[in-house]
Amino acid sequence: MKPLMEVKNLKKYYQISSREGNKKQTLKAVDDVSFNIMKGEILGVVGESGCGKSTLGKTVLRLHEKTEGEVLYGGRDLFSLHHKEMTELRKSIQMVFQDPFSSLNPRKKVSSLIGQPLRIHNAGSPGEINGMIEDIMNEVGINPMYKNRFPHQFSGGQRQRIGIARALALNPEFVVCDEAVSALDVSVQAQILNLLQDLREKHDLTYMFIAHDLAVVEYISTRIVVMYLGKIIEVAEKDELVNNHTHPYTKALFNAFPLTDPHKRAEKKKIVMGDVPSPVNPPAGCHFHPRCPYAKAVCKEQYPPLKEVAPGHMSACWLNE
Amino acid sequence: MNSTETLSNNSVNDTGDLIPDESPFAEHWHQLKRSKTAMAGLIIILFFVLVAIFAPVLAPHDPVIQNMEMRKTAPFASEYILGTDDLGRDMLSRLIYGARISMVIGVIAVGIALFFGIFIGLISAYYGGWVDKVIMRLVDIMLAFPYILLTIVIVAVLGPSLTNAMVAIGISQIPRYIRIVRASVLAEKENDYVLAERALGASDMELMFRSILPNCLAPISVQATLGFGSAILESAGLSFLGLGAQPPTPEWGLMIASSKEFVTSAWWIVTLPGIATLLAVLGFNLLGDGLRDILDPRMKD
Amino acid sequence: MDEKKLLSIENINVHFNTRRGVVKAVRDLSLHINKGETLALVGESGCGKSVTAHTINQLIPMPPGVIESGSVMFRDRDLLKLPLKEIQKLRGTQISMIFQEPMTSLNPVFKIGEQLADVFLAHQKMTKKEAHAKAVELLDLVKIPSPEKRAMDYPHQLSGGMRQRVMIAMALASPEPGLMIADEPTTALDVTIQAQILDLLTDLKDKVDMSILLITHDMGVVAETADRVVVMYAGRKVEEGTVFQIFDNPSHPYTLGLLNSLPSNEKYSDSSRLEAIPGNVPDLLSLGEGCPFANRCNYADDSCEKSFPHSTCIEEEHNIWCHKADDVKKTKGPKS
Numbered sequence: 012m013k014p015l016m017e018v019k020n021l022k023k024y025y026q027i028s029s030r031e032g033n034k035k036q037t038l039k040a041v042d043d044v045s046f047n048i049m050k051g052e053i054l055g056v057v058g059e060s061g062c063g064k065s066t067l068g069k070t071v072l073r074l075h076e077k078t079e080g081e082v083l084y085g086g087r088d089l090f091s092l093h094h095k096e097m098t099e100l101r102k103s104i105q106m107v108f109q110d111p112f113s114s115l116n117p118r119k120k121v122s123s124l125i126g127q128p129l130r131i132h133n134a135g136s137p138g139e140i141n142g143m144i145e146d147i148m149n150e151v152g153i154n155p156m157y158k159n160r161f162p163h164q165f166s167g168g169q170r171q172r173i174g175i176a177r178a179l180a181l182n183p184e185f186v187v188c189d190e191a192v193s194a195l196d197v198s199v200q201a202q203i204l205n206l207l208q209d210l211r212e213k214h215d216l217t218y219m220f221i222a223h224d225l226a227v228v229e230y231i232s233t234r235i236v237v238m239y240l241g242k243i244i245e246v247a248e249k250d251e252l253v254n255n256h257t258h259p260y261t262k263a264l265f266n267a268f269p270l271t272d273p274h275k276r277a278e279k280k281k282i283v284m285g286d287v288p289s290p291v292n293p294p295a296g297c298h299f300h301p302r303c304p305y306a307k308a309v310c311k312e313q314y315p316p317l318k319e320v321a322p323g324h325m326s327a328c329w330l331n332e
Numbered sequence: 333m334n335s336t337e338t339l340s341n342n343s344v345n346d347t348g349d350l351i352p353d354e355s356p357f358a359e360h361w362h363q364l365k366r367s368k369t370a371m372a373g374l375i376i377i378l379f380f381v382l383v384a385i386f387a388p389v390l391a392p393h394d395p396v397i398q399n400m401e402m403r404k405t406a407p408f409a410s411e412y413i414l415g416t417d418d419l420g421r422d423m424l425s426r427l428i429y430g431a432r433i434s435m436v437i438g439v440i441a442v443g444i445a446l447f448f449g450i451f452i453g454l455i456s457a458y459y460g461g462w463v464d465k466v467i468m469r470l471v472d473i474m475l476a477f478p479y480i481l482l483t484i485v486i487v488a489v490l491g492p493s494l495t496n497a498m499v500a501i502g503i504s505q506i507p508r509y510i511r512i513v514r515a516s517v518l519a520e521k522e523n524d525y526v527l528a529e530r531a532l533g534a535s536d537m538e539l540m541f542r543s544i545l546p547n548c549l550a551p552i553s554v555q556a557t558l559g560f561g562s563a564i565l566e567s568a569g570l571s572f573l574g575l576g577a578q579p580p581t582p583e584w585g586l587m588i589a590s591s592k593e594f595v596t597s598a599w600w601i602v603t604l605p606g607i608a609t610l611l612a613v614l615g616f617n618l619l620g621d622g623l624r625d626i627l628d629p630r631m632k633d
Numbered sequence: 634m635d636e637k638k639l640l641s642i643e644n645i646n647v648h649f650n651t652r653r654g655v656v657k658a659v660r661d662l663s664l665h666i667n668k669g670e671t672l673a674l675v676g677e678s679g680c681g682k683s684v685t686a687h688t689i690n691q692l693i694p695m696p697p698g699v700i701e702s703g704s705v706m707f708r709d710r711d712l713l714k715l716p717l718k719e720i721q722k723l724r725g726t727q728i729s730m731i732f733q734e735p736m737t738s739l740n741p742v743f744k745i746g747e748q749l750a751d752v753f754l755a756h757q758k759m760t761k762k763e764a765h766a767k768a769v770e771l772l773d774l775v776k777i778p779s780p781e782k783r784a785m786d787y788p789h790q791l792s793g794g795m796r797q798r799v800m801i802a803m804a805l806a807s808p809e810p811g812l813m814i815a816d817e818p819t820t821a822l823d824v825t826i827q828a829q830i831l832d833l834l835t836d837l838k839d840k841v842d843m844s845i846l847l848i849t850h851d852m853g854v855v856a857e858t859a860d861r862v863v864v865m866y867a868g869r870k871v872e873e874g875t876v877f878q879i880f881d882n883p884s885h886p887y888t889l890g891l892l893n894s895l896p897s898n899e900k901y902s903d904s905s906r907l908e909a910i911p912g913n914v915p916d917l918l919s920l921g922e923g924c925p926f927a928n929r930c931n932y933a934d935d936s937c938e939k940s941f942p943h944s945t946c947i948e949e950e951h952n953i954w955c956h957k958a959d960d961v962k963k964t965k966g967p968k969s
């Protein structure tokens with residue numbers, strides 16, 4: 012089966028001015044990342060904040076221009092499409108954002124927010140569009156009665172539903188959910204996760220699900236990518252990754268994740284590791300080595316290749332050798 | 333939860349229920365009502381606007397007709413309530429028509445400055461890069477001239493007349509609007525909703541004018557209110573220098589200019605238009621400051 | 634007051650007079666913290682956790698805030714009746730507070746070593762040099778690597794996790810730390826850093842005899858650090874117990890719902906549908922006298938809308954406030 016999206020050696024660098032002087036420095040937000048997304052998959056992306064998850068999500072949708080590499084969607088390179096073709100393609104690739112407060116234009120009514128994609132892509136006459144808006148609102152669980160209200164009148168969860176409605180208005184195939192439930196309270200988070208699951212089944216969607224919360228990613232994904240300082244350090248099918256992760260960073264992540272059972276406190280290993288280094292001048296060799304309890308000499312010199320350690324399970328660590 | 337949630341009409345907050353309705357406008361209006369200075373400003377402005385609109389009804393005399401028998405009559409001494417000027421024209425009527433002219437000056441000057449300021453500022457901030465650099469350098473150059481000098485140069489080039497004075501004032505105010513619009517667009521542009529709408533396929537024009545601009549109106553309206561006041565003042569200044577309105581137009585600045593030699597002999601001819609100008613400008617400044625406090629707390633000094 | 638208790642809040646009511654009406658942020662809340670224990674105050678955002686904390690050290694802005702009734706006894710003194718001067722003396726010495734965003738509570742123009750030393754100088758007689766040495770010692774205590782060097786840094790030069798450690802060090806700088814109020818101390822941090830900060834807090838609590846009021850919305854944080862737990866919903870206390878009682882035998886429908894909403898709950902290991910609590914948190918403006926959870930509760934009936942329930946004791950120290958306590962017990966089964 013051909014993948015829905017192929018990401019090949021994608022790089023996204025930012026030029027930033029350093030604190031001292033005007034010297035420009037390169038920040039490698041996404042650094043040589045390759046992976047495929049199959050149709051129907053939910054690809055989870057986890058990692059600490061600043062590791063480049065959002066940049067990756069936005070770049071594969073060409074919301075940012077790339078620095079290098081390719082993103083093939085249905086075999087076509089997104090970055091070689093002309094403006095018109097890209098606008099057309101936007102119908103099938105969509106995004107749900109983290110912040111339900113800043114991602115909805117505060118001056119627009121709900122009907123105009125959800126109707127915008129329909130209007131841009133000439134989905135029908137004003138009357139038809141109106142009908143579609145009501146259908147979508149029903150589907151995501153917002154009473155259509157409220158379509159003339161402004162976003163600030165809704166709670167966080169309801170706003171996230173509006174954001175989802177807008178992303179799904181054009182019946183996309185592929186949706187990037189960037190921390191789509193991170194800003195919500197747990198009880199509401201569960202509702203939205205259920206909604207995303209329902210919509211996926213109903214509309215046959217493929218998700219790239221970005222989150223820093225391992226529990227959420229573990230729950231929803233079928234395959235998981237772990238990122239560290241702009242690079243993929245481990246990727247595998249969900250169960251494989253949860254049970255047999257090999258990279259020390261993945262281990263640390265799983266270990267750091269808060270318990271759900273106070274009885275297990277005693278068993279829990281304490282983690283001692285410093286903070287995430289600056290992505291501007293990442294440590295030489297394996298970027299993780301200063302925080303890694305197993306670091307060897309080679310780790311300080313060379314970046315480990317992403318190697319298959321089990322079928323479909325790749326890991327970038329010298330310990331795998 | 334199922335997707336068709338029940339509609340709840342009772343008082344209990346259910347899934348479908350919303351935070352009680354309050355439009356941003358209503359909220360701002362409420363705050364405005366509590367600010368004494370802003371309300372004072374608003375009342376003064378309303379007064380002048382009404383006077384301007386109903387000038388023909390309110391004015392007891394024709395503002396340009398001279399009554400040579402009644403030159404320089406003092407206020408409250410005759411049928412001319414506020415007296416007459418050196419050519420026997422009714423002061424009150426001239427002041428009333430002067431309000432009309434001042435309001436028109438404000439509207440046109442601010443209109444010109446707003447139109448170009450918004451357009452250029454928006455493009456500069458939205459596209460960034462060299463477009464932004466070039467525009468900002470030009471703005472810097474314009475701002476390097478003393479403001480009134482710039483206005484005078486423009487009028488001098490266009491030729492002295494009231495219309496040209498308005499145009500000149502408008503043009504020399506443009507850089508301020510560019511700066512303000514640019515600053516707020518730069519901030520607004522960072523919000524996720526811009527990216528979200530781009531992801532939906534929205535064009536640059538749509539993003540600039542329909543998404544971002546409506547969110548930048550607060551600082552712009554503050555500047556426009558303050559700009560209105562300063563336009564009135566500028567135009568009085570230009571007329572005083574003979575570069576604006578020409579006699580016998582009942583323009584306040586011109587009234588002051590053409591009667592300055594009577595300061596000692598007939599104080600009211602000079603003083604009354606001065607007071608009118610002062611009041612109008614004060615009104616706009618009070619309202620502008622009040623609006624700034626409400627709409628744009630960051631700009632507070 | 635009971636010997637064991639460090640702080641005891643009785644029946645406080647806090648409301649805010651806003652233009653849209655009276656926001657009843659905290660209603661009839663009582664809780665106590667024993668010496669040397671960590672009490673977790675959990676609940677979703679807006680349920681009144683921070684307001685409760687701010688009531689303790691009198692940080693509620695008045696107006697619009699009003700503390701209607703009740704008492705806050707701390708070491709035999711009612712904080713609500715103390716003059717402001719006395720409260721200010723307590724703040725930062727016997728009652729310290731750390732916040733979600735440490736940057737806002739550190740002064741950006743002073744080196745962190747200086748800021749720490751100032752705390753010592755304010756309360757104790759010592760030379761500047763001694764104070765600095767003490768400051769470095771504290772930075773070491775909160776496990777900041779190379780503390781001598783870090784003491785010379787300005788707050789912006791530190792990462793979020795390091796800043797939070799500095800805040801904790803500040804709280805420990807006073808001669809007699811009694812209560813530390815930690816308001817969402819790890820919410821802004823990554824999990825790897827969060828785990829370390831939580832460990833640090835637990836370690837320190839034993840080292841320097843103090844109690845912690847840990848405010849969080851994260852049940853995971855509770856499971857890791859708390860001794861006892863108070864669950865709040867819409868300004869009310871709905872369940873209270875030891876951490877084991879709460880996790881082993883959650884008895885209020887809201888607590889049950891909260892734990893069931895967690896995707897990390899073991900029952901979802903096959904990615905089955907989450908049992909979400911339907912609906913949204915109610916608007917505090919339009920709350921009646923009834924149980925605020927009634928409109929989202931599966932067990933609710935008319936009686937729930939009418940009045941707020943009295944407490945039901947599940948076992949010693951474990952209480953819930955629910956009209957339907959018996960129904961919940963029957964249907965919930967032995968352990969969820």
Ligand SMILES: Nc1ncnc2c1ncn2[C@@H]1O[C@H](COP(=O)(O)OP(=O)(O)O)[C@@H](O)[C@H]1O
Nearest residue numbers: 025038040059060061062063064065066067290
């Ligand atoms: N527009 C930008 N300019 C400069 N640096 C950026 C920009 N956007 C993101 N970055 C940097 O890129 C890195 C990755 O950011 P991001 O993708 O947002 O991380 P994540 O979503 O994993 O938290 C961060 O170090 C961030 O500071």
Ligand SMILES: Nc1ncnc2c1ncn2[C@@H]1O[C@H](COP(=O)(O)OP(=O)(O)O)[C@@H](O)[C@H]1O
Nearest residue numbers: 649656658677678679680681682683684697917
């Ligand atoms: N200064 C204030 N003015 C008006 N309402 C307030 C104020 N502070 C808090 N509130 C309200 O009190 C309620 C509880 O807030 P808070 O204690 O901050 O919640 P949380 O549990 O998230 O910490 C909220 O509904 C909030 O809107």
Ligand SMILES: [Mg+2]
Nearest residue numbers: 064065066190
């Ligand atoms: Mg992100």
Ligand SMILES: [Mg+2]
Nearest residue numbers: 682683684816
């Ligand atoms: Mg809070």
